[in-house]
Amino acid sequence: xxxxxxxxxxxxxxxxxxxxxxxxxxxxxxxxxxxxxxxxxxxxxxxxxxxxxxxxxxxxxxxxxxxxxxxxxxxxxxxxxxxxxxxxxxxxxxxxxxxxxxxxxxxxxxxxxxxxxxxxxxxxxxxxxxxxxxxxxxxxxxxxxxxxxxxxxxxxxxxxxxxxxxxxxxxxxxxxxxxxxxxxxxxxxxxxxxxxxxxxxxxxxxxxxxxxxxxxxxxxxxxxxxxxxxxxxxxxxxxxxxxxxxxxxxxxxxxxxxxxxxxxxxxxxxxxxxxxxxxxxxxxxxxxxxxxxxxxxxxxxxxxxxxxxxxxxxxxxxxxxxxxxxxxxxxxxxxxxxxxxxxxxxxxxxxxxxxxxxxxxxxxxxxxxxxxxxxxxxxxxxxxxxxxxxxxxxxxxxxxxxxxxxxxxxxxxxxxxxxxxxxxxxxxxxxxxxxxxxxxxxxxxxxxxxxxxx
Amino acid sequence: xxxxxxxxxxxxxxxxxxxxxxxxxxxxxxxxxxxxxxxxxxxxxxxxxxxxxxxxxxxxxxxxxxxxxxxxxxxxxxxxxxxxxxxxxxxxxxxxxxxxxxxxxxxxxxxxxxxxxxxxxxxxxxxxxxxxxxxxxxxxxxxxxxxxxxxxxxxxxxxxxxxxxxxxxxxxxxxxxxxxxxxxxxxxxxxxxxxxxxxxxxxxxxxxxxxxxxxxxxxxxxxxxxxxxxxxxxxxxxxxxxxxxxxxxxxxxxxxxxxxxxxxxxxxxxxxxxxxxxxxxxxxxxxxxxxxxxxxxxxxxxxxxxxxxxxxxxxxxxxxxxxxxxxxxxxx
Numbered sequence: 001x002x003x004x005x006x007x008x009x010x011x012x013x014x015x016x017x018x019x020x021x022x023x024x025x026x027x028x029x030x031x032x033x034x035x036x037x038x039x040x041x042x043x044x045x046x047x048x049x050x051x052x053x054x055x056x057x058x059x060x061x062x063x064x065x066x067x068x069x070x071x072x073x074x075x076x077x078x079x080x081x082x083x084x085x086x087x088x089x090x091x092x093x094x095x096x097x098x099x100x101x102x103x104x105x106x107x108x109x110x111x112x113x114x115x116x117x118x119x120x121x122x123x124x125x126x127x128x129x130x131x132x133x134x135x136x137x138x139x140x141x142x143x144x145x146x147x148x149x150x151x152x153x154x155x156x157x158x159x160x161x162x163x164x165x166x167x168x169x170x171x172x173x174x175x176x177x178x179x180x181x182x183x184x185x186x187x188x189x190x191x192x193x194x195x196x197x198x199x200x201x202x203x204x205x206x207x208x209x210x211x212x213x214x215x216x217x218x219x220x221x222x223x224x225x226x227x228x229x230x231x232x233x234x235x236x237x238x239x240x241x242x243x244x245x246x247x248x249x250x251x252x253x254x255x256x257x258x259x260x261x262x263x264x265x266x267x268x269x270x271x272x273x274x275x276x277x278x279x280x281x282x283x284x285x286x287x288x289x290x291x292x293x294x295x296x297x298x299x300x301x302x303x304x305x306x307x308x309x310x311x312x313x314x315x316x317x318x319x320x321x322x323x324x325x326x327x328x329x330x331x332x333x334x335x336x337x338x339x340x341x342x343x344x345x346x347x348x349x350x351x352x353x354x355x356x357x358x359x360x361x362x363x364x365x366x367x368x369x370x371x372x373x374x375x376x377x378x379x380x381x382x383x384x385x386x387x388x389x390x391x392x393x394x395x396x397x398x399x400x401x402x403x404x405x406x407x408x409x410x411x412x413x414x415x416x417x418x419x420x421x422x423x424x425x426x427x428x429x430x431x432x433x434x435x436x437x438x439x440x441x442x443x444x445x446x447x448x449x450x451x452x453x454x
Numbered sequence: 455x456x457x458x459x460x461x462x463x464x465x466x467x468x469x470x471x472x473x474x475x476x477x478x479x480x481x482x483x484x485x486x487x488x489x490x491x492x493x494x495x496x497x498x499x500x501x502x503x504x505x506x507x508x509x510x511x512x513x514x515x516x517x518x519x520x521x522x523x524x525x526x527x528x529x530x531x532x533x534x535x536x537x538x539x540x541x542x543x544x545x546x547x548x549x550x551x552x553x554x555x556x557x558x559x560x561x562x563x564x565x566x567x568x569x570x571x572x573x574x575x576x577x578x579x580x581x582x583x584x585x586x587x588x589x590x591x592x593x594x595x596x597x598x599x600x601x602x603x604x605x606x607x608x609x610x611x612x613x614x615x616x617x618x619x620x621x622x623x624x625x626x627x628x629x630x631x632x633x634x635x636x637x638x639x640x641x642x643x644x645x646x647x648x649x650x651x652x653x654x655x656x657x658x659x660x661x662x663x664x665x666x667x668x669x670x671x672x673x674x675x676x677x678x679x680x681x682x683x684x685x686x687x688x689x690x691x692x693x694x695x696x697x698x699x700x701x702x703x704x705x706x707x708x709x710x711x712x713x714x715x716x717x718x719x720x721x722x723x724x725x726x727x728x729x730x731x732x733x734x735x736x737x738x739x740x741x742x743x744x745x746x747x748x749x750x751x752x753x754x755x756x757x758x759x760x761x762x763x764x765x766x767x768x769x770x771x772x773x774x775x776x777x778x779x780x781x782x783x784x785x786x
Contacts, residue, residue, distance in 0.1 A: 070731055074749050102750050106533040205644045255644055257619035404733040411646055450548050453533050
């Protein structure tokens with residue numbers, strides 16, 4: 001048998017026909033009363049066993065889908081922007097804090113999510129949830145999401161290695177004291193040939209952790225009303241301090257490699273010996289870093305001034321309801337079931353260490369037991385103690401650019417510190433930081449004016 | 455429905471229609487024959503358009519209309535295509551003063567220059583080696599070098615993300631082994647000086663084999679008699695390479711540089727995946743910035759303006775390259 005276009009073309013045509021037939025005959029996802037999009041694997045695993053129970057209780061069909069966080073945000077942005085209702089559009093969406101700002105660019109009436117102030121008040125959730133946690137999901141006082149978590153931060157450290165170096169980290173109450181302790185730790189281990197043993201995990205050119213420190217001081221680069229705080233003198237002082245942690249002669253930090261696998265390897269090998277840890281991060285280090293069980297401890301974050309918070313917040317998730325939601329009442333019930341019901345809390349406790357945002361739920365004995373991973377320390381109790389003190393964190397459509405501006409200032413500050421070696425003039429560095437941040441703030445202001453859509 | 459006979463060539467059309475018309479008249483169906491004749495004439499005229507129409511329709515829907523629409527959108531401030539505010543040339547005016555845009559232009563130009571400076575010589579070197587008659591298993595090596603081009607950019611970015619990781623990545627471990635004074639902690643993704651070279655390394659891995667195949671084909675098509683003549687004239691191997699080989703493969707070199715330049719300015723997937731979509735001044739490229747503006751900030755209008763600026767940049771750079779190549783050709 002011969003085919004006049006040649007065998008390769010024939011094979012390709014057969015493959016195309018088979019593939020086309022398979023795609024055409026694939027059963028479509030069953031039409032559901034509610035479609036839920038989530039991005040976190042741990043959340044997906046926690047919710048999946050709960051869905052049949054909810055379906056039975058309400059005699060409905062629920063589709064729970066997991067998407068990559070960035071893919072989820074891009075698809076949702078496109079759906080909101082097109083303005084056309086789609087069968088594929090979700091009724092409920094979990095959104096990550098870093099991806100939320102983009103949805104706040106239009107005027108409030110045009111934001112794709114439903115305002116939830118009334119529902120939160122009516123359900124009583126508004127008074128039960130830690131108030132500062134509404135900040136990331138709000139624009140000009142209008143709340144667009146129900147917080148899933150609080151994510152207070154602590155310092156987690158390799159107690160065995162710090163002890164061996166003769167350093168008691170718990171005595172370090174301020175960041176300068178912490179820096180001194182880390183220098184002592186560094187000198188001890190470098191003296192014994194451990195050149196890649198670092199006291200603290202911090203990146204050199206990304207401002208994510210710098211922003212965690214700024215939040216301790218109550219500083220958001222952009223607040224909930226669009227005001228820029230890069231020119232706050234405390235921002236410059238924090239930047240100057242941070243630059244000396246991550247660069248120059250007094251460097252005590254190193255960055256972790258990409259991915260949780262590499263990070264836990266750094267931890268177990270003793271390459272990175274302390275780090276800022278919100279509750280979600282503890283879930284991962286316990287799961288993948290079992291080799292250091294009993295060797296870890298945690299403590300509140302050091303502060304810059306007595307008025308600063310001994311904790312911060314890093315990361316976060318909300319449940320939002322697109323305006324195209326087919327059945328908002330049913331969707332609200334599902335959210336309450338997944339987030340705050342007894343069954344939902346049980347699932348959450350089984351799959352993560354994440355503290356719920358509702359205070360009365362912290363009374364559960366689960367949150368008050370000794371944790372062998374932390375040498376018998378009651379880890380969750382520390383998080384509970386710090387949770388009411390988490391500072392409000394705001395996000396804005398210009399947050400990525402504000403982060404970029406801080407990154408740029410940080411790169412300049414670290415270059416300055418590297419350049420000046422032993423002779424870093426603290427006042428000159430701070431003055432330079434103020435200038436760089438002022439430049440960035442001016443640029444950011446112009447950009448926000450350009451982007452503003454009223 | 456019976457199949458229609460093929461359309462005869464114009465010379466025979468008259469005779470054919472005359473024959474048919476005559477036969478029709480004899481059958482007493484003059485009017486019917488006339489309309490059939492017109493139908494044939496119409497078909498003859500319309501056939502080319504009919505055959506072209508699938509392409510034209512697709513081109514209009516998916517190329518021409520979006521291009522026209524993007525020009526219109528670039529004159530608006532927008533939150534998606536539905537909510538628009540007319541700003542005239544406002545987006546372009548802001549673009550000229552936008553520091554991030556110029557950082558992205560600088561990064562992209564740096565990437566393209568470094569990439570082409572390395573890609574063409576490496577590919578040429580490999581092609582010359584593979585063209586050697588002394589080499590065994592030539593087909594195997596040709597496939598091996600080309601095979602990296604068969605995998606996707608995202609896959610390459612993920613692999614290089616792991617290979618370039620601090621302390622645990624293969625490349626850093628090798629650097630630590632051979633150059634202990636550098637160590638294993640080179641931070642390819644956070645050090646502004648190393649970020650774009652990291653992207654170039656990944657881009658070279660995926661594209662050198664592809665360029666090599668083109669150059670190998672070009673090398674094999676150089677007239678062997680020219681080498682013989684050069685040898686008779688006493689030319690050394692280097693002189694042969696310089697005065698016979700290079701002029702012989704010149705069109706392919708120009709093609710590779712042109713395609714590499716356009717591809718370089720359109721760079722997106724590698725930095726986007728390697729840097730996790732994070733906004734960084736030192737690794738942002740023009741298309742990454744366009745994507746972030748359009749799909750993350752939701753300003754489709756400004757993203758369209760960036761897109762048209764990219765068109766102008768690519769056009770100007772390509773034009774300069776072609777002019778330079780042509781000028782050198784004239785000199786030669």
